[in-house]
Amino acid sequence: MSLFDSLSSVIGDALSGKPINLMSVAEDVFENAGGLDGILAQLNQSGLGHQVSSWIGTGDNLPISADQIRAALSSEQVQSLAAKFGVDISQVPELLAKHLPETVDQASPNGALPS
Numbered sequence: 001m002s003l004f005d006s007l008s009s010v011i012g013d014a015l016s017g018k019p020i021n022l023m024s025v026a027e028d029v030f031e032n033a034g035g036l037d038g039i040l041a042q043l044n045q046s047g048l049g050h051q052v053s054s055w056i057g058t059g060d061n062l063p064i065s066a067d068q069i070r071a072a073l074s075s076e077q078v079q080s081l082a083a084k085f086g087v088d089i090s091q092v093p094e095l096l097a098k099h100l101p102e103t104v105d106q107a108s109p110n111g112a113l114p115s
Helices: 003-016 022-031 035-045 049-056 066-072 075-085 091-107
Strands: none
Touching: 035 049, 049 091, 066 091, 075 091
């Protein structure tokens, strides 16, 4: 399952009101995107290290905005995600901003990244 397929499943469930198994999704998503480190590196390189650190830590998760997601992802990535999710391209950053912090948080129990 690709990164986009995994995220598509989450977004589809979120849009239809179904419960989301974020840990399962995180494992698939991060494995297919260079691992959790690959996703976090892309966000860190975009200046979002403070938010990312909060998601990994044991405290509250700092939010990320749709605008920050837009800045961190290429337009090609956003277009591909929109196509895979079956949503308008404008919805992708909002959906990721809503679900990514909790997904990373659940993928890093006790404030530590999986090895």
